[in-house]
Amino acid sequence: MTAHSEAHPLADAPGRPHLPEHPLISVIVHSFRQRDSIGACLEAVLAQRLSPNVQVEVVLADDGSDDGTVELLEHQVRQRPWLFRPSFNPHRTQLPAPCTPGRWTLLRAMYEARGTYVAFIDGDDHWTDPQKLALQLERMEQRPEAGLCVHDGFDVYADGRTIPYVRARAQRNELPERFTTMDTVLTNYFPKGSMFFRKDRLPEDRTALERAPAMDWTLTLLLSLPAPVEYIDRPMCVRRVSDTGIIAAKAPLVKVEWNIRHLELNDRLTSGAHHGTIQRQLIVLHLRALELAHRMNDRERWSAHLRWCVRHGALGFRAAWRERLALHAPRLLACYSALRGAGRS
Numbered sequence: 001m002t003a004h005s006e007a008h009p010l011a012d013a014p015g016r017p018h019l020p021e022h023p024l025i026s027v028i029v030h031s032f033r034q035r036d037s038i039g040a041c042l043e044a045v046l047a048q049r050l051s052p053n054v055q056v057e058v059v060l061a062d063d064g065s066d067d068g069t070v071e072l073l074e075h076q077v078r079q080r081p082w083l084f085r086p087s088f089n090p091h092r093t094q095l096p097a098p099c100t101p102g103r104w105t106l107l108r109a110m111y112e113a114r115g116t117y118v119a120f121i122d123g124d125d126h127w128t129d130p131q132k133l134a135l136q137l138e139r140m141e142q143r144p145e146a147g148l149c150v151h152d153g154f155d156v157y158a159d160g161r162t163i164p165y166v167r168a169r170a171q172r173n174e175l176p177e178r179f180t181t182m183d184t185v186l187t188n189y190f191p192k193g194s195m196f197f198r199k200d201r202l203p204e205d206r207t208a209l210e211r212a213p214a215m216d217w218t219l220t221l222l223l224s225l226p227a228p229v230e231y232i233d234r235p236m237c238v239r240r241v242s243d244t245g246i247i248a249a250k251a252p253l254v255k256v257e258w259n260i261r262h263l264e265l266n267d268r269l270t271s272g273a274h275h276g277t278i279q280r281q282l283i284v285l286h287l288r289a290l291e292l293a294h295r296m297n298d299r300e301r302w303s304a305h306l307r308w309c310v311r312h313g314a315l316g317f318r319a320a321w322r323e324r325l326a327l328h329a330p331r332l333l334a335c336y337s338a339l340r341g342a343g344r345s
Contacts, residue, residue, distance in 0.1 A: 154235055
């Protein structure tokens with residue numbers, strides 16, 4: 001249906017008097033202070049080639065930008081009122097931690113989308129293949145049991161490095177056509193800009209999506225529970241990575257604890273079906289967090305991770321004893337170490 005020769009770019013689609021009431025696809029463009037990049041993002045959306053019978057709405061979900069981004073989006077709405085639907089948030093709304101800013105605006109747009117299928121892209125990223133939506137639509141209509149279709153992309157760094165997104169995380173060249181819950185429970189494999197899902201598979205209860213450290217990882221996991229995630233092994237989006245980004249700028253210990261919280265959430269969302277697998281990874285992460293907290297002398301977090309490691313058998317008796325001394329009696333540990341050193345000499 002989507003690969004017919006009469007397919008044309010959305011930019012050249014025949015104008016209609018108004019937005020479709022029941023579009024087949026809702027594309028959400030999520031932005032905040034992205035005046036310099038939003039143009040390239042929208043150009044990539046408008047370049048998508050689809051058959052004339054595929055009706056699309058593009059939801060412009062801005063999170064209270066004050067740098068001229070909104071004015072650029074308003075111009076697009078005036079140019080193509082039959083395609084672009086504004087969903088502007090006057091002020092940036094922050095859900096409670098550990099949510100990243102902008103979550104509320106994106107969730108609102110997802111749940112208010114009118115399409116059978118939903119795709120989204122951040123305003124500082126863009127799609128690189130004009131067949132992206134058509135290929136995903138075709139795959140999803142071939143597999144009606146599936147809730148989500150994704151594809152590969154590239155991380156592009158400020159220094160010019162370009163790294164395949166999925167392969168870098170999977171650490172293997174041969175990738176399956178489908179990823180199961182077991183595949184997605186430990187790792188967030190897919191770029192957010194690759195997601196294409198059935199709107200009716202969104203959970204009625206938004207709590208997990210609101211509170212998860214990474215909403216797209218939680219959405220991937222939830223959509224993988226009824227049926228595997230469909231994967232197209234083709235890079236079709238670019239994700240720009242900045243050293244000052246919300247995640248990249250976090251301290252190493254914060255990032256480790258972020259992953260710990262996410263794995264604990266994944267354990268609950270899967271009702272313990274993958275508890276053993278998750279627990280083994282949690283041990284690795286808590287040991288790493290213990291090391292970092294010790295090095296930083298962050299005594300509160302050091303103590304918390306030590307308690308967890310002792311309770312779950314992640315440390316042997318001698319290692320746990322030394323950590324307790326280092327935390328609560330560092331001078332005593334220093335004397336003990338000195339005596340042992342003297343004894344050896």
